[in-house]
Amino acid sequence: MQKTPMVKSPMARKTRRNECSLLLFVLLILAAIMLLLGSTVLAQIYLPNPAPEPSEYGKVVFDKHSATGPGPVVFDHWLHRSHFTCRLCHVDVGFAMEANATGITAATNREGFHCGACHDGKKLFEGRPIFPSCSDAPENNQCDRCHSLGKPGVRKYEYHKFTAKFPKGIYGVDWEQAEQTGVIKPADFVEGLSVKRPPMPRRGDFSIKAQDSWVHPILFSHQKHVVWNGCELCHPDIFPAAQKGTARYSMFSNIEGRFCGACHGKVAFPLNNCKGCHPRGPTWAP
Numbered sequence: 421m422q423k424t425p426m427v428k429s430p431m432a433r434k435t436r437r438n439e440c441s442l443l444l445f446v447l448l449i450l451a452a453i454m455l456l457l458g459s460t461v462l463a464q465i466y467l468p469n470p471a472p473e474p475s476e477y478g479k480v481v482f483d484k485h486s487a488t489g490p491g492p493v494v495f496d497h498w499l500h501r502s503h504f505t506c507r508l509c510h511v512d513v514g515f516a517m518e519a520n521a522t523g524i525t526a527a528t529n530r531e532g533f534h535c536g537a538c539h540d541g542k543k544l545f546e547g548r549p550i551f552p553s554c555s556d557a558p559e560n561n562q563c564d565r566c567h568s569l570g571k572p573g574v575r576k577y578e579y580h581k582f583t584a585k586f587p588k589g590i591y592g593v594d595w596e597q598a599e600q601t602g603v604i605k606p607a608d609f610v611e612g613l614s615v616k617r618p619p620m621p622r623r624g625d626f627s628i629k630a631q632d633s634w635v636h637p638i639l640f641s642h643q644k645h646v647v648w649n650g651c652e653l654c655h656p657d658i659f660p661a662a663q664k665g666t667a668r669y670s671m672f673s674n675i676e677g678r679f680c681g682a683c684h685g686k687v688a689f690p691l692n693n694c695k696g697c698h699p700r701g702p703t704w705a706p
């Protein structure tokens with residue numbers, strides 16, 4: 421075997437190698453910058469704000485009358501949704517699906533509307549009367565259980581203790597599991613509050629075909645949603661059409677709080693849980 425003759429001096433070879441690695445280095449930097457720019461732009465477009473702590477998630481603070489009342493009121497979805505369906509409160513009681521949009525006052529509560537529809541000191545829950553709201557009764561010393569903002573220790577229920585035995589998912593309580601395994605049995609009917617209705621029709625499940633071909637279809641279970649939401653929470657306000665494929669959803673509109681985002685991101689599992697809706701894909705290519 422013969423060695424190939426040297427064409428260039430070792431010196432020349434070294435410079436060439438240096439030029440090569442410099443070029444490679446510049447290219448790498450460029451690629452990194454592009455990746456970085458690209459992903460921040462994408463992130464700004466698609467990433468919803470990180471959800472708050474599960475204990476804070478779905479919390480509504482009422483602070484309209486704090487000057488005249490015993491202070492701001494805290495309402496927690498984690499507690500109430502363990503006992504009642506969304507439909508019961510948002511249809512039968514008639515709460516808006518938007519914080520501070522219902523116009524609750526001490527007077528409406530005393531008349532038996534809003535919080536007072538249940539919190540009237542008479543309706544029974546697990547054999548005990550539910551503590552009353554905004555009553556004038558002198559024996560009612562439970563005002564702070566609702567008017568609780570910034571008053572530690574006044575409440576009976578605390579998130580971590582209350583949900584200790586609930587199945588957990590990637591983000592706090594897995595409510596779907598909790599309901600399916602019977603850990604919670606949210607009531608859809610409260611005597612004196614709801615009207616008797618025929619059983620709800622079964623709805624088939626379907627998948628939502630994304631407009632972009634690179635996105636796997638998004639599974640949607642009509643039936644599972646009906647358990648919590650009935651029909652009226654979604655039709656006609658959030659999804660007006662009685663025909664599949666009419667709504668033009670996108671992740672933009674979800675993040676803006678429309679369509680799926682009307683609930684997912686506020687009370688149902690948050691939009692950050694990409695796999696909850698895009699089970700077939702990695703985060704960035706669902």
Ligand code: HEC
Nearest residue numbers: 500504505506509515516517518519520521522683686687
């Ligand atoms: C015990 C009654 C009750 C139950 C059960 C309940 N909600 Fe609510 N929800 C409320 C009240 C009260 C508000 C605040 C309304 C207001 O301020 O006008 C609210 C507000 C909301 C909002 C708006 C939140 C925001 O930050 O803008 C959404 C979305 C919502 N609920 C969805 C749901 C879903 C989904 C369920 C079932 C998993 C559910 N709710 C169960 C009473 C309830």
Ligand code: HEC
Nearest residue numbers: 493494495504513534535537538545550565566575576577
């Ligand atoms: C559908 C019935 C229902 C409605 C409507 C309802 N609640 Fe409740 N709420 C309950 C029940 C039942 C409990 C558990 C009571 C118990 O175990 O003592 C509860 C518990 C609470 C607690 C927990 C108190 C503690 O000591 O930890 C707060 C706070 C509360 N409700 C606030 C509200 C507010 C504010 C509203 C109105 C915006 C409201 N609730 C509307 C049924 C209801």
Ligand code: HEC
Nearest residue numbers: 482483484485489524525526539552553554555560563566
């Ligand atoms: C079940 C929950 C609950 C309980 C218990 C409760 N409140 Fe309220 N209260 C509310 C809500 C909700 C509002 C509306 C707050 C807002 O929008 O700022 C309110 C508002 C008020 C206001 C403001 C003025 C007005 O006209 O709305 C006063 C005063 C008030 N409550 C007094 C009381 C007193 C006194 C008690 C105890 C005897 C009490 N509340 C117990 C839920 C409750």
Ligand code: HEC
Nearest residue numbers: 630631635638669670671672680684691692693694697703
């Ligand atoms: C509550 C359900 C839900 C969650 C959670 C969710 N998505 Fe989506 N996503 C959808 C739906 C529905 C569409 C279909 C839009 C269409 O018709 O093209 C979609 C579409 C998309 C698309 C296609 C482009 C577009 O705007 O249509 C991308 C990319 C996407 N999602 C990324 C994500 C990422 C990243 C996350 C987590 C941060 C996420 N999604 C979480 C429901 C969800």
Ligand code: HEC
Nearest residue numbers: 620621645646649650651654659661662663664665666667
């Ligand atoms: C969580 C929200 C949600 C709930 C709750 C819900 N739907 Fe729907 N429904 C949808 C969505 C999303 C579509 C598809 C709309 C589109 O693509 O434009 C749809 C489509 C439909 C369609 C047309 C397609 C088909 O399957 O025939 C009918 C009819 C319908 N829903 C009836 C109902 C009835 C009846 C109930 C109560 C038993 C109900 N829905 C509960 C979200 C919901």
Ligand code: HEC
Nearest residue numbers: 595596640641644648649653679680682683688689696697
């Ligand atoms: C009216 C409120 C509401 C709307 C609108 C809504 N969801 Fe949900 N969704 C819920 C609730 C409540 C649950 C129960 C689990 C939870 O709260 O985290 C749920 C659960 C789910 C689950 C888990 C159930 C399962 O199949 O295992 C998926 C997936 C889902 N939603 C996707 C969607 C998509 C996609 C859309 C939009 C097309 C949508 N949701 C619109 C309220 C809603």
